[in-house]
Amino acid sequence: MADNDNVISTLNNLIETCKDGQDGFKSASEGVKTSEIKTLFSTYSQQRSQFAGELQTEVRRLGGDPEKTGSTAATLHRGWINIKSTVTGQDEAAIIAECERGEDSAVSNYKDALNETLPADVRSTVERQYQQVQEAHDRIRDMKQASSAGA
Numbered sequence: 385m386a387d388n389d390n391v392i393s394t395l396n397n398l399i400e401t402c403k404d405g406q407d408g409f410k411s412a413s414e415g416v417k418t419s420e421i422k423t424l425f426s427t428y429s430q431q432r433s434q435f436a437g438e439l440q441t442e443v444r445r446l447g448g449d450p451e452k453t454g455s456t457a458a459t460l461h462r463g464w465i466n467i468k469s470t471v472t473g474q475d476e477a478a479i480i481a482e483c484e485r486g487e488d489s490a491v492s493n494y495k496d497a498l499n500e501t502l503p504a505d506v507r508s509t510v511e512r513q514y515q516q517v518q519e520a521h522d523r524i525r526d527m528k529q530a531s532s533a534g535a
Contacts, residue, residue: 392448487521
């Protein structure tokens, strides 16, 4: 049986990760000019909001108090820290690169969560989200490689 407090802590960490991604992709979508990329980043922002909501529901179901915000500046770097400054420069390739860095962090956090002992229903949710986060990461990585090949 999984330790409830540990499961709640693991899920709250993923909620922070999702909120960071939601905010990061929102900022990125506002900073790019290409409509296809703008739409993609906006979609990923909405996806991360949905993921956070699902995880918050799980934490409540387990009797915990879910995170409502992303990580604060005082906590460890989560990968999305530089997106705001990059967006102000409006360099699309740099924004894509920062998004990939943010997604590197998200993939890592999901892998860490999956290494924890989680109840089967919670694990199922985390695995499904992880697969979609990995797909987003790979798509952004491919965009970054394509943009640097064209440079």
